[in-house]
Amino acid sequence: xxxxxxxxxxxxxxxxxxxxxxxxxxxxxxxxxxxxxxxxxxxxxxxxxxxxxxxxxxxxxxxxxxxxxxxxxxxxxxxxxxxxxxxxxxxxxxxxxxxxxxxxxxxxxxxxxxxxxxxxxxxxxxxxxxxxxxxxxxxxxxxxxxxxxxxxxxxxxxxxxxxxxxxxxxxxxxxxxxxxxxxxxxxxxxxxxxxxxxxxxxxxxxxxxxxxxxxxxxxxxxxxxxxxxxxxxxxxxxxxxxxxxxxxxxx
Amino acid sequence: xxxxxxxxxxxxxxxxxxxxxxxxxxxxxxxxxxxxxxxxxxxxxxxxxxxxxxxxxxxxxxxxxxxxxxxxxxxxxxxxxxxxxxxxxxxxxxxxxxxxxxxxxxxxxxxxxxxxxxxxxxxxxxxxxxxxxxxxxxxxxxxxxxxxxxxxxxxxxxxxxxxxxxxxxxxxxxxxxxxxxxxxxxxxxxxxxxxxxxxxxxxxxxxxxxxxxxxxxxxxxxxxxxxxxxxxxxxxxxxxxxxxxxxxxxxxxxxxxxxxxxxxxxxxxxxxxxxxxxxxxxxxxxxxxxxxxxxxxxxxxxxxxxxxxxxxxxxxxxxxxxxxxxxxxxxxxxxxxxxxxxxxxxxxxxxxxxxxxxxxxxxxxxxxxxxxxxxxxxxxxxxxxxxxxxxxxxxxxxxxxxxxxxxxxxxxxxxxxxxxxxxxxxxxxxxxxxxxxxxxxxxxxxxxxxxxxxxxxxxxxxxxxxxxxxxxxxxxxxxxxxxxxxxxxxxxxxxxxxxxxxxxxxxxxxxxxxxxxxxxxxxxxxxxxxxxxxxxxxxxxxxxxxxxxxxxxxxxxxxxx
Numbered sequence: 109x110x111x112x113x114x115x116x117x118x119x120x121x122x123x124x125x126x127x128x129x130x131x132x133x134x135x136x137x138x139x140x141x142x143x144x145x146x147x148x149x150x151x152x153x154x155x156x157x158x159x160x161x162x163x164x165x166x167x168x169x170x171x172x173x174x175x176x177x178x179x180x181x182x183x184x185x186x187x188x189x190x191x192x193x194x195x196x197x198x199x200x201x202x203x204x205x206x207x208x209x210x211x212x213x214x215x216x217x218x219x220x221x222x223x224x225x226x227x228x229x230x231x232x233x234x235x236x237x238x239x240x241x242x243x244x245x246x247x248x249x250x251x252x253x254x255x256x257x258x259x260x261x262x263x264x265x266x267x268x269x270x271x272x273x274x275x276x277x278x279x280x281x282x283x284x285x286x287x288x289x290x291x292x293x294x295x296x297x298x299x300x301x302x303x304x305x306x307x308x309x310x311x312x313x314x315x316x317x318x319x320x321x322x323x324x325x326x327x328x329x330x331x332x333x334x335x336x337x338x339x340x341x342x343x344x345x346x347x348x349x350x351x352x353x354x355x356x357x358x359x
Numbered sequence: 360x361x362x363x364x365x366x367x368x369x370x371x372x373x374x375x376x377x378x379x380x381x382x383x384x385x386x387x388x389x390x391x392x393x394x395x396x397x398x399x400x401x402x403x404x405x406x407x408x409x410x411x412x413x414x415x416x417x418x419x420x421x422x423x424x425x426x427x428x429x430x431x432x433x434x435x436x437x438x439x440x441x442x443x444x445x446x447x448x449x450x451x452x453x454x455x456x457x458x459x460x461x462x463x464x465x466x467x468x469x470x471x472x473x474x475x476x477x478x479x480x481x482x483x484x485x486x487x488x489x490x491x492x493x494x495x496x497x498x499x500x501x502x503x504x505x506x507x508x509x510x511x512x513x514x515x516x517x518x519x520x521x522x523x524x525x526x527x528x529x530x531x532x533x534x535x536x537x538x539x540x541x542x543x544x545x546x547x548x549x550x551x552x553x554x555x556x557x558x559x560x561x562x563x564x565x566x567x568x569x570x571x572x573x574x575x576x577x578x579x580x581x582x583x584x585x586x587x588x589x590x591x592x593x594x595x596x597x598x599x600x601x602x603x604x605x606x607x608x609x610x611x612x613x614x615x616x617x618x619x620x621x622x623x624x625x626x627x628x629x630x631x632x633x634x635x636x637x638x639x640x641x642x643x644x645x646x647x648x649x650x651x652x653x654x655x656x657x658x659x660x661x662x663x664x665x666x667x668x669x670x671x672x673x674x675x676x677x678x679x680x681x682x683x684x685x686x687x688x689x690x691x692x693x694x695x696x697x698x699x700x701x702x703x704x705x706x707x708x709x710x711x712x713x714x715x716x717x718x719x720x721x722x723x724x725x726x727x728x729x730x731x732x733x734x735x736x737x738x739x740x741x742x743x744x745x746x747x748x749x750x751x752x753x754x755x756x757x758x759x760x761x762x763x764x765x766x767x768x769x770x771x772x773x774x775x776x777x778x779x780x781x782x783x784x785x786x787x788x789x790x791x792x793x794x795x796x797x798x799x800x801x802x803x804x805x806x807x808x809x810x811x812x813x814x815x816x817x818x819x820x821x822x823x824x825x826x827x828x829x830x831x832x833x834x835x836x837x838x839x840x841x842x843x844x845x846x847x848x849x850x851x852x853x854x855x856x857x858x859x860x861x862x863x864x865x866x867x868x869x870x871x872x873x874x875x876x877x878x879x880x881x882x883x884x885x886x887x888x889x890x891x892x893x894x895x896x897x898x899x900x901x902x903x904x905x906x907x908x909x910x911x912x913x914x915x916x917x918x919x920x
Contacts, residue, residue, distance in 0.1 A: 112877045119884050127892045260543060260869040261394055267880075 113266070114257040120270030121249050124277055125242045147243035153191030154247060160187065241280045245273050268333045275333070278340040282347040283311045304350055311343055395517045395868040399465070400595040402500055402509040403820075404551055404859040412502060414509040417861045419546040421462035423868070425522060426450065427529045435460035438544045440522050442467040442514065444488075448495050455503045463508040465544065465866075466496070467522070472759055473513050474598060474816050490757055497592040497755045508546070511593045511756070512866065521868055543869045551859040557822030557852040559588070559638035561650040562835050564842030566617060566634070569627035577657065580631040581779060582665035582737075584647065584726060585610045586640030587819060587834065589754030594820040595862040599754020600763050603640060604814035605672030608807055609772045610634055611837055616776050616800060618841035620793075628783035630663070634842060636834055638821050641753040642856050643723040646821075649850045651733055664694060665737035666779070667726035670752065671771035672763035672811075674742035677708045678771065681739045681746070683716045683731040690736045694778075697787055698740075701777045704790070705770055714746060722749060740775065760815035765804065768811075772802050822858040 129143075249269055257266040286308040310317075318336060321327045327335075402414040424437035426445070441451075443466055454461060469489060500509065512518065521542055528541055568578045585606030591597030598604070614634050621627045639646030651659070671678065680698060682691050695711050702709040716728050723729060724746035730737030743752060773794060780786075780793045794800045817830050824831065826849055839845045 112874075112881075113872075116877060116880050116884060119881075119888070123884065123888045124891060127888055128895060130892070260545070260867075260871060262870055262872040 110258045110260055113262070114253060117253055117257045117266040117270050120267060121245060121253065121273040122242070124274050125245060128241075128277070143242070146237070146240045149191055150240050150243040151247075153187055156191075157187050237281060241277050244276065244280065249273055265329065268329055272333050272336055275336040275340040278344050279311055279314055279336075282340070282343040283308065286311065286347050286350070300350060300353055307343065307346055307350070314339070394870055395521065397512050397515070397518055397866045397868065399510040399512045399546065399864050399866045400593040401862050401864060402505070402511070402592055403590075403594050403862075406857040408855050409857075411504050413500070413859075414505045414507065416463075416506065416508045417546070417548050417551045417864070419463050419508045419510070419544055419866070421544060423465075423521065423525050423542040423544050425526045425529050427526055434462065436462045438463035438465055438508075440465045440467065440518075440525060442522065443492060443496070444469060446492050446496065448492060448499070451496065452499060455499060455505065461507050463510070463544075464505075466509070466511045467514045467518060468493075468511055468756070470514055471761075472596075472756065474596070474759070493757050494755075497757070498751070500592050501750060501755075510546070510864070510866065511596065518868075541871065541873075543871045545867045545869065546864045547867075548861055548864045551861040554822045554858045554860055557856075557858055558824075558826050559646045559649075559821050559850050559852050560824075560826060560831050561638060561646050561848040561850070562636040562831070562838060563650070563846050563848070564614060564634040564838035565844040565846075566614075566621050566632040566842050567844075568621075568629050568631045569624060571629070577661045578629060578631050579663045580633050580658070580661045581663055581783065582633040582635060582730075583610055583613060583668070583775070583779070584635040584637060584665055585668040586637045586644065586646065586726060588638045588640055588646075588821040588824070589758075589819045590641035590750055591753065591755035591758070591820070593756060593862075594823060595818050596756060597754050597758075597818050597820050598760075598815050599758050599819065600760050600811065600815045601672040601758050602670045602752050602754040603668070604754070604811060605670060605763055605768055605771075606668035607636060607814060607834075608810045609668050609671055609768070609775060610636065611810060611841070612772050612802060612807055613776050613779070614838065614841040615806065616794060616802070617779075619800060620780070628780075630783045631661075632779075632783075633662070634838060636838070637726070638824075639850075639852060640726070641750055642821075642853065643721060643749070644726050644729050645853045646850065647726055647729040648723075650848060651729060651735075653848060659733060659735060662730075662735050664690060665727065665730050665735060666694075666775065667730075667737060667739040668775070669726060669739050669741040670743055671740060672742075672768040674764075674767050674771075677710060677742075677744075678702070678774070679710045679712050679741055679744050681712045681714060681725050681727065681741060682737075683714060683725075683728055684736065686711055686713055688736075691738070693787075694736075694738055694782075697778045697782055698774065700788060701774050701781070704792075705773060705777075707770065709774075710744070712744065740771070754819075760812065763811055763815075765808065765811075769802050769804060769807065772807070776802070820862075822852060822856075823860070823862060 252269070253266055256263075286304055314336075318332055321335065322329075322332050401417060404411075404413040404415060406412065419438060421436050421438045424434060424439050426439065426441060426447075428434065428437075428439075439461065441464060446466075451464075453459075525542055570578060586603055587607045589597040589599030589602065591599070617632055621632075635647075635650060637644070637646040637650055639649075680695060684691050686692070686695070691711075695709075698709050714724070716731055718732065725739045725741075727737035727739045747753075776794050777792070781789070781791075784793070786793075794802060796802075813833075819830065831847075835845055835847060
């Protein structure tokens, strides 16, 4: 029962990453190297975040929502965004030409534009994204899964964690898309710029929003996971729309 | 192209070896994160001359069930949780006598029987109901051979919640097995091993009497003996407050009183007093037998008489003196008259019971019989009117602190002390109270209470007490405080009885989901991933690509053809 359950939860948590990698054109272009590099960048940002958290935060005894602590955590969360920016701009797939590098974007390409065989544009961001999200998932969730899901006792926690991992994947895809829109696209329609930045802001501060919900309002874990799933789908949809809106002028 | 394929193959190889390592690690499943952990106490496991009795297994790993199972259900992989309050003894009798296969039994005792709860007066009514059930249950379990683990546990909130859940599940008619989920009870413990050479320790204390100058003869001796070990269905719970904790405490109090008298040469009597705390009581008074054999002839002959104490703590208005010499014997008459006179003054009756010894029968029902077999006059003072059977009235599950009635116990101590003192100082028949209340020689209730409390929290089954057990050391120290000379005698318990260890364990209760749940989940996840895969392929590469994924083999054939 135990190993089976661990296997199930592992599939739920890490399966979508593998599916994402194999379903999109990544696998044909040997982008594993870029994914690994992105994972390493994620590791670097995680370490930097750890150091900052340890230095600036104090450990709270109670489980209450402390606005200042959460604000600090959100600020440190922006280091995440900085890391993503660094990865997007610095790490490129070698085979893409100079001009394609700046057109590489995130998930927004789920549109017929991809059918126009502009796949190479997206290789960088896709592969990098896959590496980033996978590293995030593994570092955060593998250890608890290993220790907890193998025991005889059955709880719903690990399945909920897997769903949370899926939501996080979608969220980071949207973040990458919005990030690419912000920094790599040179010609953006003026009206959409504030919306782009607003969405990017929301997605970036998602961790603090969820911890506020959990501690400040006292929501139960299933409710929080449901909320995360819902917002991730909404965000993905919005970024898709934004992406296609920005695509139209250039297409 | 070839380079890439080679690199891919290398990568795959390393991945396979990592997977293999992962599977090896995964094979060791941890069991330490249970929802509930409870202390449980195992039924005793012993052999008498090779015939096995008690529960023969210790480790447990089965699903939990309750008494509400559907008749005819297969319980061979279920542990039945039985609260003693609702126990119908015929169910257990039937299961034991018909030797139905069972995964295990877990009896839930009411909280008031916990060792730490001394004397709870509020639940007396509850105790009465449970008392008879427990007595019968204990007798049944101790004399039966059960090829599955049997444990006792105390009720608490968590176990009650689990039991309610299990009852609800059983009521729907589905027994809990691997495919339907429920609760799993796990006790990870090694197989029980024989206790090699179980030791019994006899402690004796000697109070020297006053030898007049020019008196060459040995002073006569009076012996007071009590056995201190117990035997019960759950050896880790056998504290035997009445059988024979009361005897031990009475002996210690009498020793204390006489040591006060004997410390001053003016009040020292012309008798030696020998105090004996013997072990091996439930096993035909094996310890007493070995103790007496260790005496030399002169000492044995100098013993005037011996009084053995057996369960004097919970009687109402009558005590009994049991003898093996016929009541017409002069010595017996003297002893009995002495006791009756004191008893009358204290306000109760003492009866005399005679039971002949059968030398060929190895069964020794009373401690004085061991003395009588060596031709020493002896009698047993007890509240029991009939001789107990083998392994009966030896301090079982029921015999806890609140079973002892302090007022009647203090009267027994007064009876013993006063009768002995009148014999020693020659005041038979005279109305002089040596240990009067409110005098400096009164029986001390707080002394009695503290020793009774200690005894009620110490399980004392002889094979599980080592030579240097702290309790034995405490008894030795206490006797040494009151007597002149203390000798400890270590012996090995007779070969007729063999005991097995593992008397206490921790029970882990897990809530498990069924295998069907896991399979269903796998199915759901598989279809989710497939849907995700096709969704992504369709949107990134188009529907044609998805279809071409399935049509690749035929197209290759076409190519080669």
